[in-house]
Amino acid sequence: MKVKGYITGSGCISPQNTTEKDYFFENVNGPEVDFFKAIEPSYKEHINSNLLRRMGRAIKMGVSAARIAMTEAGIENVDAIISGTGLGCFEDTEKFLLAIINNDETLLTPTSFIQSTHNTVGSQVALIMKCHGYNYTYAHRGFSFDTCVMDALMNLEEGKNNILIGGIEEHTPNYVEIFRKGKKLNDNNSNKYFEGKTSGIQLGEGTTFFVLSNEKKNAVAAIDGVAFLYKPQSAKEVADKANSFLKTHNISLENIDLVLFGFSGDKEFDKYLLEMLPSTSKNSATAQFKHLSGEYYTANAFAIWTANKIIENQKIPDVIRINSVSKSNINLILIVNGFQGINYSFTLITKC
Amino acid sequence: MISAIGNNVSEAYVNLSNAKTGIGKVNYLNTRYKDEFVLGEVKLSNEQLMDLISYHSPALNRTSLLGIAAANEAVKHSGIDLKDGLRTGLISSTTVGGMCKTELFYGEMVNEGKHLEVLDSHDAGESTEEIADHLGIKDFVTTISTACSSAANAIMLGSRMIKHGMLDRVIVGGVDSLSKFTFNGFNTLMILDKEWCKPFDENRKGLNLGEAGAYLVIESETSLKKRNGKALAKVVGYANSNDAYHQTASSPDGIGATTAIQQALKMSGLAPSQIDYINMHGTGTPNNDQSESKATINVFGNNVPKFSSTKAYTGHTLAAAAGVEAVISVLSLQHNKIFPNLNFTTPINEFGLVPVTKVTDQNLNHVLSNSFGFGGNCSSLIFRIVNEG
Amino acid sequence: MDALIEKLKGQIIEQLNLAEIKPADINPDAPLFGDGLGLDSIDALELIVLLEKYYQIKIKNPADGKMIFESVRTMAAFIQSQGKA
Secondary structure, three states: OOOOEEEEEEEEEOOOOOOOOOOOOOOOOOOEOOEEOOOOOOHHHOOOHHHHOOOOHHHHHHHHHHHHHHHHHOOOOOOEEEEEEOOOOHHHHHHHHHHHHHOOOOOOOHHHHHHHOOOHHHHHHHHHHOOOOEEEEEOOHHHHHHHHHHHHHHHHHOOOOEEEEEEEEOOOHHHHHHHHHOOOEOOOOOOOHHHOOOOOEOEEOEEEEEEEEOOOOOOOEEEEEEEEEEOOOOHHHHHHHHHHHHHHOOOOHHHOOEEEEEOOOOOOOOHHHHHHHHHHHOOOEEEEOHHHHOEOOOOHHHHHHHHHHHHHHOOOOHHHEOOOOOOOOOOEEEEEEEEOOOEEEEEEEEEO | OEEOOEOOHHHHHHHHHOOOOOOEEOOOOOOOOOOOOEEEOOOOOHHHHHHHOOOOOOOOOHHHHHHHHHHHHHHHHHOOOOOOOOOEEEEEEOOOOOHHHHHHHHHHHHHHOOOHHHHHHOOOHHHHHHHHHHHOOOOEEEEEOOHHHHHHHHHHHHHHHHHOOOOOEEEEEEEEOOOHHHHHHHHHOOOEOOOOOOOOEOOOOOEOEEOEEEEEEEEOHHHHHHOOOOOOEEEEEEEEEEOOOOOOOOOOOOHHHHHHHHHHHHHHOOOHHHOOEEEOOOOOOHHHHHHHHHHHHHHHOOOOOEEEOOHHHHOEOHHHHHHHHHHHHHHHHHHOEEOOOOOOOOEOOOOOOOOOOOOEEOOOOEEEEEEEEHHHEEEEEEEEEOOOO | OHHHHHHHHHHHHHHOOOOOOOHHHOOOOOOOEOOOOOEOHHHHHHHHHHHHHHHOOOOOOHHHHHHHOOOHHHHHHHHHHOOOO
């Protein structure tokens, strides 16, 4: 891609205090045992009560985060809205589904059905903004948000000016319990995922929106590009992909100031990423982020939010650090994310 | 393509040409309302679908089975060799995903902790990855979920990725199986017709749901030349616009739909008069057909081209709909045939538009295909015939 | 009739999740749709479910809803006319 997407606005609702002004990981929250629940803002600030009454958590989070991003970008409307979510609006989905099961297909109400569709957040944001532009929703596991990034960059290259992109995910108590019963959650209390000693993940949730623009304006960082790797068969494939991706941007791993890894805490899922750690640790600072966000389909959006803040502050928070390589200037950040060992993505964020 | 009108494109073509609908009594979906409604079911059980794709695995849900069957057929039909080193992507779409299976077990998952593994295949990405793995596609894989416009958006993204030089070829389309969740959802919205739907008819009462898997292979010119391949048609215009009017209803002035059609035309460089046939979204709901008629007149004025909705053949197959209708549009172009708007009697009073009601031979160069979904998601595609030799 | 109207107000508030509104805020004769409470077509469907859930009245045709749901009073009158109050 020849263009970059300048991050002119961002809004993040997460298990951390990311909605606080100027928050930079001064204090961090751990999971409630094995689940990172999102800290939700006062929605009345962002959404009028007539719309609010119908919305499930995912939609409330999505619309609010989108508003925060738009406010920061100082714009009223955008050319395109692109959202990513693995499960869609699961709270409403579950509500409708359990009503079908418990009432044997009777006395069903339409609200939870219509709010359950994957593209509800994107369309609600469009409705509120009266945005008639391009509106897509991607729902592909660990690639859900990454495809939004790719599509946004394509849209910018095609001549659009401002694109709103968002990664959304919510979990219900039932969903978390099912995960727990299936023994997929980790309550090990060790968040040093980079040590590769733990099994199971810590589930998280959250919503992060960005405004990507074709002009720098007040942006401190830009997304230069994203690459995908599906079901690699070896750690070498992952490393090779990282290198070839950077090569297309005329740089190599040595130029990267910070490699931000999406270790999930499950050593089996993380095995190829763990193998990348030694080679990246020589020249670059290394860090991890899912011990703050939890693992979920669109966690990469949280990583990009974090990278943007790091470039803004020109500091790597101790709480995410893996190695102690110090960098006086943080210009290039490579996010290397993996999801369940099947969906890998590489995102390049640069100081602008 | 696998749908209510056939397990493959050839079978579908025969039924299309004979004006034979695939909508009828409910055989497979286990809903308490099965005797009260009609649906466009694929006429195979899950077991029979596994026979069709020669792969048996109880882990596969119906959405995945339909998807594999259709994508498989598309790849075979195209003649591409997936092992020739060219960059190949898969862009699928779905709204149901694994819900067809989840809904059978979620109660037990929650209350008894049983069948927990079913949740692993619930999400929308499951069927896409099953298709990708079955075909051996690895270069790029993603899933779109924008309700009824999904497959059109998949076709659009695939075309754009080729245009940007990101892929050499891409398998695009969508799949949805019938589920109690979706059936009951539409029923609570009171937009289902208990009888055979009547798109664009003054007395239409609602839609009939259907299920299908439908995929196309889109290639770059370079890729096609390299293997001496033959194209059936070309994607010459596309656009996606949002109504931004209401969560489920389309605006009465059809703004989203109008914009999508106009932008697709603009991109194609065609004048409205150059569209020979429109395959309408035409679900048969009072709201959609009114809004779509308005949008059609907004764009074409007094010169509305020949048009039909083919949903009275297949039912509304949700995410797969635009894929099904893209396949039908290409068949129309290939055979210079317009397939009728079945079950039509009286034009809508407000507009007086009359669709094609019999199988009609017509020289076709350009076909416009519309798909308008929940959330105001409006997509239009324009296909041109490719005449080789 | 008045008791039914009060009960209905509470049920409407619950069914439509009108968290900010109290029964005293709803004028039984004010229009529910358009200007009054500002309800829309989805709310109309929810009210149809309300009638079935609490009063065992099944409305087959959503178009009938327009007259029945004009105001809380017309809803109450309809319920009484069906002998379900």
